[in-house]
Amino acid sequence: MTSEWTAAEAARAIAVPSADSDKYSRGVLGVVTGSEQYPGAAVLGVEAASRTGVGMVRYLGPDRPASMVLARRPEVVTADGRVQAWLFGSGTTPDRDPEERRRLVERLDQRLPTVLDAGALDLVPEAKGPVVLTPHFGELVPVLAAVGVDVAKEDVAAExxxxAVRAAAETGVTVLLKGATTMIADASGLRTTVRAGQPWLATAGSGDVLGGILGALLATHEAELAADPSRLADLAASAAWLHGEAGRVASGGGPIQALDIAEAVPRVIRELLGAAQR
Known part of the structure; x- marks a missing residue:
C-alpha cells in the first residue's frame, strides 16, 4: 500500500544554503509561463519559486507578463543564461507559433529537470531529461489521447x-495528478499521495503556485536528479505537500487567493525546518 507523504519527508527536500552559497549554487530556475491572455500565471509561478529557496529566477516569457513579473519582483532576471531547471506552460495553451515551439524544444534538449504544466503538456514527446507533468483531471485526457489512450475526464476523476499510473507508464515521465488527493506516479507505479491542506486551495491560479514551488525544488536539486532521476517523484510530492500546507496556513479556515498561498510558503518552510531540527 502506498503511503501518504509526510512533513518529515518534505523537510528533506528543502535545500538550506551554507555560508559559501551564492545565487548560482542555490539554484537558478528558468521560467517560460504566462501569455497575453493569462499573464497572472507568470506572476504567481515566479512568486512561488522565489519564496521556495532558489537563488535566481530567469523569466523568459512574453512582454506583457514579463512587465508584470518585474513590477512584482524586480530581482527577477529577464535575460537568457544558465539555469538548473525549467518551468514551462502555466497560463499558456498548446496553440503556439512554430518559432515558440522551437525555442521550447531547444531548451528541453538541455536535458535539465523540467516541469511541464498546462499549455506545455503536449511537449512530453520532446522531453529529454527528468520531467514531471502537473495536469488536473481534464488536462490528463489529451496527454493520454496523444499516446492512444481514450478516456473521459469523468473517468479520470473517478479513478x-x-x-496517473497509466499516464506515467505510457509517457515514461513522472506525473503529478492534481486533486483533493494528489497522485504522484512514475514508471515504477504510484509512488505516493498528498492530501490538500484546505478545500479553499481550489482557487484560480493555485496550480500556477504549485508549478513555481516544484520548479524551485528541481532547480535546487539538479545535481541529485542527474545522479538519480527517480528522486523526481519525491520532489514532486514535497512540492504538493508544501503547497497544501501553505494553503492551510494562509487560509486559517477562511477563503484565500493564489497569491496568499505563495506568500505563506516561507513561513511553512521555516516551521518545517525548525521542526526537523528538534
Missing amino acids: PERW
Missing part, C-alpha cells in the same frame, strides 16, 4: 490513481 485518479489508475490514470
Whole structure:
C-alpha cells in the first residue's frame, strides 16, 4: 500500500544554503509561463519559486507578463543564461507559433529537470531529461489521447490513481495528478499521495503556485536528479505537500487567493525546518 507523504519527508527536500552559497549554487530556475491572455500565471509561478529557496529566477516569457513579473519582483532576471531547471506552460495553451515551439524544444534538449504544466503538456514527446507533468483531471485526457489512450475526464476523476499510473507508464515521465488527493506516479507505479491542506486551495491560479514551488525544488536539486532521476517523484510530492500546507496556513479556515498561498510558503518552510531540527 502506498503511503501518504509526510512533513518529515518534505523537510528533506528543502535545500538550506551554507555560508559559501551564492545565487548560482542555490539554484537558478528558468521560467517560460504566462501569455497575453493569462499573464497572472507568470506572476504567481515566479512568486512561488522565489519564496521556495532558489537563488535566481530567469523569466523568459512574453512582454506583457514579463512587465508584470518585474513590477512584482524586480530581482527577477529577464535575460537568457544558465539555469538548473525549467518551468514551462502555466497560463499558456498548446496553440503556439512554430518559432515558440522551437525555442521550447531547444531548451528541453538541455536535458535539465523540467516541469511541464498546462499549455506545455503536449511537449512530453520532446522531453529529454527528468520531467514531471502537473495536469488536473481534464488536462490528463489529451496527454493520454496523444499516446492512444481514450478516456473521459469523468473517468479520470473517478479513478485518479489508475490514470496517473497509466499516464506515467505510457509517457515514461513522472506525473503529478492534481486533486483533493494528489497522485504522484512514475514508471515504477504510484509512488505516493498528498492530501490538500484546505478545500479553499481550489482557487484560480493555485496550480500556477504549485508549478513555481516544484520548479524551485528541481532547480535546487539538479545535481541529485542527474545522479538519480527517480528522486523526481519525491520532489514532486514535497512540492504538493508544501503547497497544501501553505494553503492551510494562509487560509486559517477562511477563503484565500493564489497569491496568499505563495506568500505563506516561507513561513511553512521555516516551521518545517525548525521542526526537523528538534
